[in-house]
Each structure stands twice: as C-alpha cells, then as structure tokens.
Amino acid sequence: xxxxxxxxxxxxxxxxxxxxxxxxxxxxxxxxxxxxxxxxxxxxxxxxxxxxxxxxxxxxxxxxxxxxxxxxxxxxxxxxxxxxxxxxxxxxxxxxxxxxxxxxxxxxxxxxxxxxxxxxxxxxxxxxxxxxxxxxxxxxxxxxxxxxxxxxxxxxxxxxxxxxxxxxxxxxxxxxxxxxxxxxxxxxxxxxxxxxxxxxxxxxxxxxxxxxxxxxxxxxxxxxxxxxxxxx
Amino acid sequence: xxxxxxxxxxxxxxxxxxxxxxxxxxxxxxxxxxxxxxxxxxxxxxxxxxxxxxxxxxxxxxxxxxxxxxxxxxxxxxxxxxxxxxxxxxxxxxxxxxxxxxxxxxxxxxxxxxxxxxxxxxxxxxxxxxxxxxxxxxxxxxxxxxxxxxxxxxxxxxxxxxxxxxxxxxxxxxxxxxxxxxxxxxxxxxxxxxxxxxxxxxxxxxxxxxxxxxxxxxxxxxxxxxxxxxxxxxxxxxxxxxxxxxxxxxxxxxxxxxxxxxxxxxxxxxxxxxxxxxxxxxxxxxxxxxxxxxxxxxxxxxxxxxxxxxxxxxxxxxxxxxxxxxxxxxxxxxxxxxxxxxxxxxxxxxxxxxxxxxxxxxxxxxxxxxxxxxxxxxxxxxxxxxxxxxxxxxxxxxxxxxxxxxxxxxxxxxxxxxxxxxxxxxxxxxxxxxxxxxxxxxxxxxxxxxxxxxxxxxxxxxxxxxxxxxxxxxxxxxxxxxxxxxxxxxxxxxxxxxxxxxxxxxxxxxxxxxxxxxxxx
Numbered sequence: 001x002x003x004x005x006x007x008x009x010x011x012x013x014x015x016x017x018x019x020x021x022x023x024x025x026x027x028x029x030x031x032x033x034x035x036x037x038x039x040x041x042x043x044x045x046x047x048x049x050x051x052x053x054x055x056x057x058x059x060x061x062x063x064x065x066x067x068x069x070x071x072x073x074x075x076x077x078x079x080x081x082x083x084x085x086x087x088x089x090x091x092x093x094x095x096x097x098x099x100x101x102x103x104x105x106x107x108x109x110x111x112x113x114x115x116x117x118x119x120x121x122x123x124x125x126x127x128x129x130x131x132x133x134x135x136x137x138x139x140x141x142x143x144x145x146x147x148x149x150x151x152x153x154x155x156x157x158x159x160x161x162x163x164x165x166x167x168x169x170x171x172x173x174x175x176x177x178x179x180x181x182x183x184x185x186x187x188x189x190x191x192x193x194x195x196x197x198x199x200x201x202x203x204x205x206x207x208x209x210x211x212x213x214x215x216x217x218x219x220x221x222x223x224x225x226x227x228x229x230x231x232x
Numbered sequence: 233x234x235x236x237x238x239x240x241x242x243x244x245x246x247x248x249x250x251x252x253x254x255x256x257x258x259x260x261x262x263x264x265x266x267x268x269x270x271x272x273x274x275x276x277x278x279x280x281x282x283x284x285x286x287x288x289x290x291x292x293x294x295x296x297x298x299x300x301x302x303x304x305x306x307x308x309x310x311x312x313x314x315x316x317x318x319x320x321x322x323x324x325x326x327x328x329x330x331x332x333x334x335x336x337x338x339x340x341x342x343x344x345x346x347x348x349x350x351x352x353x354x355x356x357x358x359x360x361x362x363x364x365x366x367x368x369x370x371x372x373x374x375x376x377x378x379x380x381x382x383x384x385x386x387x388x389x390x391x392x393x394x395x396x397x398x399x400x401x402x403x404x405x406x407x408x409x410x411x412x413x414x415x416x417x418x419x420x421x422x423x424x425x426x427x428x429x430x431x432x433x434x435x436x437x438x439x440x441x442x443x444x445x446x447x448x449x450x451x452x453x454x455x456x457x458x459x460x461x462x463x464x465x466x467x468x469x470x471x472x473x474x475x476x477x478x479x480x481x482x483x484x485x486x487x488x489x490x491x492x493x494x495x496x497x498x499x500x501x502x503x504x505x506x507x508x509x510x511x512x513x514x515x516x517x518x519x520x521x522x523x524x525x526x527x528x529x530x531x532x533x534x535x536x537x538x539x540x541x542x543x544x545x546x547x548x549x550x551x552x553x554x555x556x557x558x559x560x561x562x563x564x565x566x567x568x569x570x571x572x573x574x575x576x577x578x579x580x581x582x583x584x585x586x587x588x589x590x591x592x593x594x595x596x597x598x599x600x601x602x603x604x605x606x607x608x609x610x611x612x613x614x615x616x617x618x619x620x621x622x623x624x625x626x627x628x629x630x631x632x633x634x635x636x637x638x639x640x641x642x643x644x645x646x647x648x649x650x651x652x653x654x655x656x657x658x659x660x661x662x663x664x665x666x667x668x669x670x671x672x673x674x675x676x677x678x679x680x681x682x683x684x685x686x687x688x689x690x691x692x693x694x695x696x697x698x699x700x701x702x703x704x705x706x707x708x709x710x711x712x713x714x715x716x717x718x719x720x721x722x723x724x725x726x727x728x729x730x731x732x733x734x735x736x737x738x739x740x741x742x743x744x745x746x747x748x749x750x751x752x753x
Binding site: 031153154 | 304321449450453456457458459461465468470471472473475478480487488489492652
C-alpha cells in the first residue's frame with residue numbers, strides 16, 4: 001500500500017487545488033500595506049500546552065482562563081507572557097477543523113458557513129461533539145449565511161454570545177468545580193481580546209502570516225466567500 | 233404552481249393555496265367517483281412519484297454544479313467570466329438545496345400518512361432520463377427538440393434549457409395530471425386534489441408521528457455554497473460591524489459583496505421543512521414545493537417570478553432562465569418559453585461558452601458518464617461515488633427510524649458529513665483526474681446495490697476499500713511527489729474517511745454513522 005504522505009489531519013490538499021490552467025495572479029495580492037499586525041506575535045500554527053482541567057475554545061477572546069489560548073502556558077514567544085485572564089486569549093485551542101459538525105466537544109464549533117439559523121446565532125456555543133458549526137479558528141472575514149446574524153461577523157457574534165451567555169455559565173461551573181487552581185482568575189467581566197483584533201477577531205491576513213502561509217487554516221465552501229481559502 | 237390564488241396579507245404564514253376552477257371540478261369528480269381506498273392508494277403512489285421526481289433532479293443539478301470552477305480567482309481578481317461562473321454555481325446549488333427540501337417534504341407527507349418513502353435505489357437508472365411519469369413530449373428546445381429527456385451534462389446554454397424543462401411553470405388553470413404530466417406543478421395539483429377530497433380527515437395525517445419526521449431544524453436555506461459574490465471584493469476586509477480598515481478602501485468585503493440566492497421566508501406554513509400532522513400541513517408543504525419551483529401564483533395571470541413575500545427569492549424557473557439569459561446565445565434562441573413569468577431580456581455582460589471553456593471555469597466533463605464508461609482502472613473510483621450517494625439515500629430513509637431525541641446528532645453525523653465532507657470533497661477530487669481525451673472524470677450517481685439496508689454500511693465499506701486500492705495502485709504509476717500522486721492520495725483519503733476503513737488512512741476522523749441498528753428489527 002502506498003503511504004499517503006501529505007498530512008490530511010485537518011486540511012487535505014484538495015482544498016487548495018484547482019484544475020484551472022493558465023496564469024492567475026497570486027490570491028490576495030496586493031496585500032494591505034502597511035501590514036497592520038507588525039506588532040503582534042505571529043499566528044501560532046500549533047497549539048501550545050494548556051492549563052490542566054480548563055475548557056478548550058473555538059477562537060480568539062473566547063478563552064476561560066489565564067494561559068488558555070493558542071500560545072498556551074508558555075506564553076507569547078516575544079514576551080514569554082501568557083494571556084492574563086478570560087477573554088484575552090489568542091485564538092482557538094480546540095482542535096482545528098475545517099467544516100460543520102467536525103467539532104470534538106462542547107463549545108468548540110466555529111460557525112457561519114453551513115448550519116441553521118439557530119446554530120449561526122450561537123457560534124462557539126454548541127452542546128457537544130458534532131453539534132458545532134464550521135471551521136475554527138473563526139476568521140474575521142467570515143459572516144453568517146443564515147439567521148439574524150446573516151451578513152455579519154461570526155466572530156463578533158461568538159464574542160457576544162460568549163460574553164453574555166457562555167462565560168457567565170462557564171464561570172459558575174468553574175467556580176463550583178474542584179479542578180481549578182486557586183490562582184486562576186475568573187473575573188465576572190471578560191478582558192478585552194488582543195488589541196489589534198479586539199473589534200474583529202483574528203484576521204486571515206494575520207492567520208496566514210501576511211499571505212505567506214495560507215495553509216495555516218482552511219474554511220470550507222466553494223464560493224470563495226469564506227475568507228480563509230476555500231475548497232474550489 | 234397549480235392555479236391562481238391570492239397572496240395573503242402578512243400573517244403568521246400563508247394559508248394553503250385556494251383551488252383553481254379546474255381543481256375544484258376535479259375534487260368534485262374524485263368525491264363522486266372514487267372510494268376512500270382508491271384515493272389513499274392514488275395518494276401513496278403519486279407521493280412516491282413526487283419523491284422520485286425530486287430525487288431525480290438532485291444528481292442532474294449536482295453534476296452540472298460540479299462542472300463549475302467557482303473560485304479560481306481570489307476576490308480582488310474576479311473578472312466577469314469568473315463572476316458568472318461563481319453565480320451559476322451559487323444559483324444551481326440554491327436550487328439543489330431546495331430540491332432536497334422538496335424531497336423531504338413529500339417524504340414527510342408520506343410518512344405522516346403511514347407510508348415509508350422509498351428512496352434507496354430510486355434515482356434515474358440511466359441518462360439522459362425522463363422524469364418519472366413525465367410527458368415525453370414538451371416545449372421546443374433551442375435545437376428544435378421536444379423530448380423531455382434530461383442529461384447529465386456540464387454547464388452550457390443547452391443544459392440550462394434542460395433545467396427549464398424540469399421547472400417549467402404550469403399555465404393558468406391547467407388540469408391536474410397524475411401521468412404524462414406536463415409540469416411538476418400539475419403533478420402536485422393532482423396530489424393537492426386527492427388531499428382535498430372528502431374521504432380524508434386530519435387523522436389520516438397522524439399515522440406517522442410528526443416528532444419522528446425529518447425536522448425543521450435540519451434545514452437551512454443558505455450556506456456558503458448557495459451564495460456568490462456580485463463582483464470583486466477585498467478578501468482581507470473583516471465582516472461588519474468591523475471598523476473601516478486602515479488600508480486603502482478599494483473593494484467591499486466578502487460579506488458586503490455576497491448575494492443570497494435563497495431567502496428564509498420562501499415557504500408556506502410555519503417553517504420551510506414542515507412536519508405533517510394535519511391535512512392543512514400537507515397542503516402547505518406542497519405549496520412550498522410548487523412556489524419555490526415555479527413561482528408564487530399571480531391571480532388571473534399564472535406563475536409569478538418570485539416565491540416569497542419579500543419578493544427577493546426567484547423561482548427555480550426564473551433563476552435558471554436568468555442564468556441562461558446571460559449566455560450570448562440567448563438573444564437568438566428559438567426555445568419555447570412560458571408566457572408567464574415573462575422571459576427576461578438578455579442579461580449583461582453576455583457570456584460566451586468559449587470564454588468559460590478557455591478559462592477552464594467549466595470543466596470538460598463527459599456527458600452522461602457511467603461507471604462502465606470509464607477506463608477499468610478508474611471504475612472502482614467512480615463506483616464509490618455512487619456508493620456514497622446511495623448510502624446518503626439510505627441515511628435519509630433512516631432518519632424516520634431514529635429516536636427523535638437523537639435525530640439532530642444523527643443528521644449531522646450522517647447526512648451532513650456524507651454530503652459536505654465526503655461526497656463533495658470526493659467529487660472535487662476526482663474531477664481533477666484527466667481522462668486522456670481532454671476531458672476530466674465526472675461524478676456518477678447510479679443505483680448501486682449496497683445490499684439490504686441493514687448491511688449497507690458494510691457495502692459502502694467494501695466499495696470504499698476498492699476505491700482506495702484503485703487510487704493507490706494509480707498513485708504507484710506516477711511520480712511520488714507529483715500532483716497526480718496527491719490527487720490519487722486524496723481519493724483514497726476520502727474513500728477511507730467515509731467508513732474508517734482501511735484504518736489509519738484518515739487518522740482522527742470519525743466515519744459516517746452505520747445504519748444497521750435502525751434496520752435490524
């Protein structure tokens with residue numbers, strides 16, 4: 001049997017292929033200048049070590065505790081500092097997935113590409129495995145295709161749902177549980193997401209390292225409107 | 233849609249469509265000349281025909297859909313030809329999604345009346361195909377032909393004519409027809425009349441529990457594939473309500489450029505995907521089917537161009553006709569179009585087939601391919617396409633057997649994954665395989681025998697393993713790091729992903745759900 005070399009664990013190569021011949025300009029060129037995220041740490045392609053016993057999450061600013069984000073407890077590579085508290089983290093810690101119903105666990109679904117109006121109104125707020133909606137991380141360009149949030153940012157909706165629905169409930173669970181370290185801050189009010197992304201969530205320009213690493217994430221769909229590569 | 237009616241004032245939802253004079257006359261005849269048993273028998277038979285008609289359209293639309301390269305250019309580089317191709321893809325997918333809804337609605341009516349809809353093995357046997365019970369002669373097409381035979385074919389002006397044959401609106405006050413029907417609306421008109429007879433009561437629609445029917449929460453009118461960009465867009469611009477970006481503000485964001493082909497209000501009744509427990513529910517389900525396909529009826533005129541109170545969603549017929557009207561060939565066509573809704577003027581910018589072909593935005597698929605028409609080494613790969621399609625039909629039948637509390641999870645892990653994550657990606661992969669004659673491999677949707685339903689996952693697995701073996705054998709014939717090696721590797725990956733067999737080829741991924749527990753009574 002031939003061993004299939006490419007890593008298919010999250011982004012099969014077919015998602016990036018096209019049978020179209022002929023010269024096309026490189027996608028995304030020209031990129032915005034100046035690069036808006038020069039002062040931010042590069043997007044971490046791999047997920048760092050996480051605080052024990054804390055829930056995973058679907059995207060930036062949806063973390064529940066200190067040190068819970070893509071950099072993990074090791075912190076940002078440039079400062080060595082982990083994020084300080086809930087709501088301030090850089091990006092998803094849930095296993096990256098590219099499509100609807102591929103989430104592994106509660107609150108780990110992205111949203112916006114496929115799914116019902118109700119699902120799209122509750123990104124990052126799914127009950128369990130396979131009941132989540134769409135790819136993580138939730139790139140800033142992604143918008144809901146159904147429901148009351150149609151045409152609007154999925155990430156902004158996810159942040160609002162987290163702030164007003166998921167976090168208060170999760171915080172109570174964590175406070176009443178036995179597994180959380182006493183040093184772990186669990187503030188009633190969430191911290192702000194990292195500054196350049198506070199109002200948008202993680203942009204694909206940042207995730208793709210200024211258009212240099214487009215494979216850092218893939219979102220499904222053939223219309224080219226997912227904002228993070230697509231499967232043509 | 234069958235006959236004239238009036239658009240109700242805004243309310244909770246539209247009432248069931250009023251009967252036309254022809255329908256009222258026919259209902260009176262049925263009441264006088266048919267027994268209850270005869271009415272029930274005719275309903276069962278015609279609803280099954282309706283299910284098969286809706287099912288037949290799905291491979292036809294999907295085949296053409298997958299011939300289109302929708303996003304070969306990034307948002308900032310979209311030219312008019314790419315924009316048209318992307319729009320065509322979005323429109324065709326929007327109709328295909330509603331055909332799946334229509335099949336589910338007809339199946340839900342059957343189920344409510346105590347009959348199990350038959351879907352597995354009920355797709356067209358060969359192409360070009362007539363639709364079940366369709367009149368073999370219809371309006372004249374662009375090449376002078378009148379045969380109602382629908383091929384599997386790539387996106388062309390002629391193929392869009394065949395789509396129009398499927399969705400052709402019925403004339404004002406047309407007679408209900410159960411065989412040799414001229415339009416789908418007339419077939420449903422016949423069903424509507426049977427439903428309206430004095431022989432039936434609401435109790436007849438409570439023989440299958442509404443809670444076990446395919447539930448409204450499984451349907452969404454739009455997804456990222458039913459949308460299309462109206463023109464160039466800035467792929468880097470965040471979705472609203474993000475603040476204006478710091479860079480040059482040239483094109484709109486993807487969100488601002490998106491056009492939605494389907495609308496949430498394009499239905500009769502409380503939801504798009506109705507569960508049935510009364511006669512009124514059944515009539516509303518049929519109204520949704522007819523309105524979406526052929527347009528909301530305009531009093532004393534006939535079919536309208538739209539199907540929703542907000543008038544933002546066009547009927548299938550108008551969607552396809554407006555696509556066809558953007559082909560340069562439309563201006564000189566001699567095809568026979570319906571009087572109502574009136575044909576649109578040529579749409580601009582005009583697109584030539586050559587432009588689509590030369591840019592490879594429409595892939596050179598063979599017409600009406602079968603597994604046997606492919607070279608022997610590719611046949612197992614083609615066969616798995618049919619296997620996956622058939623398993624999806626079994627999954628659909630199985631939904632009615634799943635305890636209601638588990639339906640959402642079953643639907644997600646079965647139908648959604650099989651559609652979006654297995655079959656969609658599998659077809660996108662095999663269409664990269666050149667056939668050596670300038671054409672590329674296209675999907676097939678044959679009535680492949682997966683065995684008894686309870687054994688069908690094993691059947692799917694068997695065909696999957698054969699596809700994996702074939703793909704890996706082909707991979708060994710090309711340079712290890714070549715693009716073709718990657719393509720064959722992807723074929724093997726998706727075939728293995730569906731069933732988890734051979735183990736290790738799709739690590740960490742959950743296979744489709746095995747239906748055996750639901751059929752082992």
